[in-house]
Amino acid sequence: MSATPLTQSHAIGQTTPPVRDITIGDLLREAAAEAPDRIALIEGIPLADGEDASVRRQWTYTEFLADAERTARALLARYSPGDHIAVWAHNIPEWELLEFGCALAGMVLVTVNPAFQRHELHYLLTQSKSTALFVVPSHRGNPMLATATETQPDCPNLRDVVSFGDWADFLEGGDAFDGPLPTVAPDDPVMLQYTSGTTGFPKGALLHHRGLINNGHHCVDRLGVDDGDVYVATMPLFHTGGSALSVLGCVSKKLTQVLVPLFDPGLVIELSQTYRSNAMLGVPTMLVAILEHPDFPDADLTSLKALCSGGSLVPEQLVRTFEDKLGAPFTIVFGQTECSPVASMTRPTDTIEDKASTIGPPMPNVEVRIVGPESGETLPIGEVGEYLTRGYHVMHEYFEMPEATAEAIDKDGWLHTGDLAAMDERGYCTVEGRLKDMIIRGGENIYPKELEELLFKHEAVGEVAIVGLPDDSWGETVGAFVRPAPGYEVDKGLLFSYLREHLAPHKTPRQWFSIEDFPFTGSGKIQKYKLREQWVAGEHDEL
Numbered sequence: 001m002s003a004t005p006l007t008q009s010h011a012i013g014q015t016t017p018p019v020r021d022i023t024i025g026d027l028l029r030e031a032a033a034e035a036p037d038r039i040a041l042i043e044g045i046p047l048a049d050g051e052d053a054s055v056r057r058q059w060t061y062t063e064f065l066a067d068a069e070r071t072a073r074a075l076l077a078r079y080s081p082g083d084h085i086a087v088w089a090h091n092i093p094e095w096e097l098l099e100f101g102c103a104l105a106g107m108v109l110v111t112v113n114p115a116f117q118r119h120e121l122h123y124l125l126t127q128s129k130s131t132a133l134f135v136v137p138s139h140r141g142n143p144m145l146a147t148a149t150e151t152q153p154d155c156p157n158l159r160d161v162v163s164f165g166d167w168a169d170f171l172e173g174g175d176a177f178d179g180p181l182p183t184v185a186p187d188d189p190v191m192l193q194y195t196s197g198t199t200g201f202p203k204g205a206l207l208h209h210r211g212l213i214n215n216g217h218h219c220v221d222r223l224g225v226d227d228g229d230v231y232v233a234t235m236p237l238f239h240t241g242g243s244a245l246s247v248l249g250c251v252s253k254k255l256t257q258v259l260v261p262l263f264d265p266g267l268v269i270e271l272s273q274t275y276r277s278n279a280m281l282g283v284p285t286m287l288v289a290i291l292e293h294p295d296f297p298d299a300d301l302t303s304l305k306a307l308c309s310g311g312s313l314v315p316e317q318l319v320r321t322f323e324d325k326l327g328a329p330f331t332i333v334f335g336q337t338e339c340s341p342v343a344s345m346t347r348p349t350d351t352i353e354d355k356a357s358t359i360g361p362p363m364p365n366v367e368v369r370i371v372g373p374e375s376g377e378t379l380p381i382g383e384v385g386e387y388l389t390r391g392y393h394v395m396h397e398y399f400e401m402p403e404a405t406a407e408a409i410d411k412d413g414w415l416h417t418g419d420l421a422a423m424d425e426r427g428y429c430t431v432e433g434r435l436k437d438m439i440i441r442g443g444e445n446i447y448p449k450e451l452e453e454l455l456f457k458h459e460a461v462g463e464v465a466i467v468g469l470p471d472d473s474w475g476e477t478v479g480a481f482v483r484p485a486p487g488y489e490v491d492k493g494l495l496f497s498y499l500r501e502h503l504a505p506h507k508t509p510r511q512w513f514s515i516e517d518f519p520f521t522g523s524g525k526i527q528k529y530k531l532r533e534q535w536v537a538g539e540h541d542e543l
Contacts, residue, residue: 009370009379011427013362017221019392021186023209024103025068027251032065035254038228040064043093044258044271053274057093061254064097071101072181074174078160079131081106081182084192086130087238088112088121088148090139091261094167095237096247098134103190103209106182110192110204111238114139118147125155128192128204128399132160140262186210192399193240193337204399211340211393212240216248218364220279223331224306224348225253229278232258232271234286240341241310245281245333255279265293272301279306281333283524285463287322292486296325304328306348310335317457319356334359334431335389336417338408343389343417344368344429358428359421366391369414370423373435384432384447387421388414420447437528439468439476446478446507448528454502455480458495460488465518465526469511469535480509481531481540483516490514492543512543 022030031040041064043057059067075085085107089095102109110128112121114136125133133152137145148161162170186209194202225231231250235241250257258271263286271277282290287309290296307326310333323330329348332355335341346360354360362368369378370385379385394415397405409415420432432438432447439446448466455464462485468476482490492512499508519530534540 005425006381006427009381009383009423011362011368011423013364013366015365017218017364019210019214019365021210022213023184023186024100024190024213024248025184027213027248028065028068028100031251031254032061036060036062038254039256041093041096042256042258042275044260046267067097068100069104070171070174071097072104073177074171075101075105075107076179077174077177079107083131084108084110084128086110086112086125086128086133088114088133088144089136089164090114091237091242091259092164093259094164099243099247103184104181106184106188108189108192111243113238114142114144118151121147122151122154124194125151125158129157131157132162133158134162134164136164189396191243195337203401203404205338206396206399207340208396212244213248213252215340215342215393216244217252219245219333219342219345220249220253222345222347223279223308224329225255225279227253229255230258230275231255231279232260232268232277234260234263234268234280234282240337241281244340265289266295269293269295269299272304273299276303278303280304281308284309284318285524291325301326308333316356316453320352323352330355332359338395338415339389340393343393354428358430361427366393368429370421381425382422384420384422386435387417387419387429389417390414439478441474441476441478441506451499451503451507451509454499455495458498460485460491463518465528465531466509467528467531469532477511478507478509479511479513479535481513481515483518484514490543513540514543
């Protein structure tokens with residue numbers, strides 16, 4: 001980026017590392033050639049009493065490549081390049097083998113949240129036109145294989161439901177396949193990820209090899225990990241934070257990935273100690289849970305040297321707490337599924353103020369622009385508008401949704417994210433919330449982030465969401481949904497007085513709610529629209 005201070009809110013990322021025109025299969029082959037005997041993947045399952053870490057399955061890069069190519073041949077024995085292959089499972093090694101197998105076979109992996117129920121599964125499989133579904137028998141009480149079998153007759157394109165319990169038989173079925181693996185191009189679609197749904201109806205973002213590979217590599221590079229480091233992967237694989245940033249980022253640096261099957265703070269602490277983890281990516285709720293776990297005070301996490309968060313806004317006080325207590329430089333990623341998924345990211349060397357209050361500059365080879373939501377014109381430095389991004393990382397389209405695609409990506413290739421942000425003269429952005437989250441009270445614009453950051457600084461607040469609630473007189477009023485910190489209760493009067501010391505009267509919430517569990521997306525974002533819907537339905541009592 002230019003050292004010349006910006007006057008308009010349009011920044012272009014640095015040109016290094018460059019964009020590589022390779023495929024996901026090429027990336028894995030390259031890692032296996034350069035570090036054949038290095039451990040690529042460890043299945044970080046919890047240990048039973050008396051067990052030691054030797055019971056955990058692991059693969060070298062040579063072994064993982066061989067199994068991925070075998071998976072590709074098994075897929076080609078049944079399906080054709082271009083087919084959509086859905087995966088419905090928690091974090092298991094076979095999920096990753098299917099990810100690389102589809103990439104090598106020229107197929108598109110469709111990721112499914114393991115918490116989905118029948119109607120959600122039916123919608124996704126039908127809309128994605130999936131040919132096959134790979135599924136675990138069950139997970140956390142969800143009878144997934146039974147649900148998939150019941151749903152299959154209602155999905156016209158779905159030929160097969162394959163249980164991961166029959167994985168060995170599936171692989172054996174492809175051993176007789178003797179044809180070549182197809183030629184795959186960097187621009188080919190390879191993954192269909194459905195948007196998290198903070199605003200409702202999910203759409204399928206069709207992502208390509210080039211975007212996913214380079215985004216994963218550039219993120220771990222900026223994070224500050226070194227070739228061969230150990231990375232504990234906590235993010236769910238069905239989300240780009242898992243399958244792109246963690247999986248592909250790890251392979252790009254030939255890291256040893258320790259895969260957490262299901263986030264549990266005690267397990268993450270144990271894995272980080274056992275394998276001397278150097279890096280971790282987790283949404284804020286995960287990091288908070290680690291800090292609050294009873295094992296944390298005695299844990300030896302001194303090997304950590306890189307810590308990253310994202311998925312939702314990270315208030316200033318929380319950033320300072322993470323860096324202080326976890327003892328590692330902190331970075332924040334910002335973006336969305338549609339941009340593979342990161343467009344801006346802070347650096348480990350940034351000041352604590354920048355790491356606490358900004359999302360950093362654009363990623364390498366990425367453009368970011370702040371425009372007026374109504375005018376579409378680039379705004380002067382410091383003004384709040386919609387965050388747009390353009391570059392190699394932008395998705396192809398929303399699958400079979402041309403109108404939604406045209407709404408999201410304009411004729412000049414800019415992805416309209418729906419996020420509100422302001423840019424400074426260096427190209428660093430601060431996020432003010434979502435266009436649809438912005439509260440308009442009596443004609444006054446109120447940005448929830450400002451209130452949330454203030455409340456996070458109060459010792460009694462564990463988590464908070466500021467939501468616009470319908471009101472006949474004002475249009476909207478400000479509602480505060482607060483999860484108290486351990487050992488505290490929500491004192492409406494105390495928190496109201498605290499905010500009034502810092503905020504204009506019209507911004508201060510008049511309606512307060514104590515909440516133990518927020519509705520989250522699979523990627524860890526609070527679903528404010530659901531809080532609003534629940535309030536309208538009378539599910540929350542005002543304090």
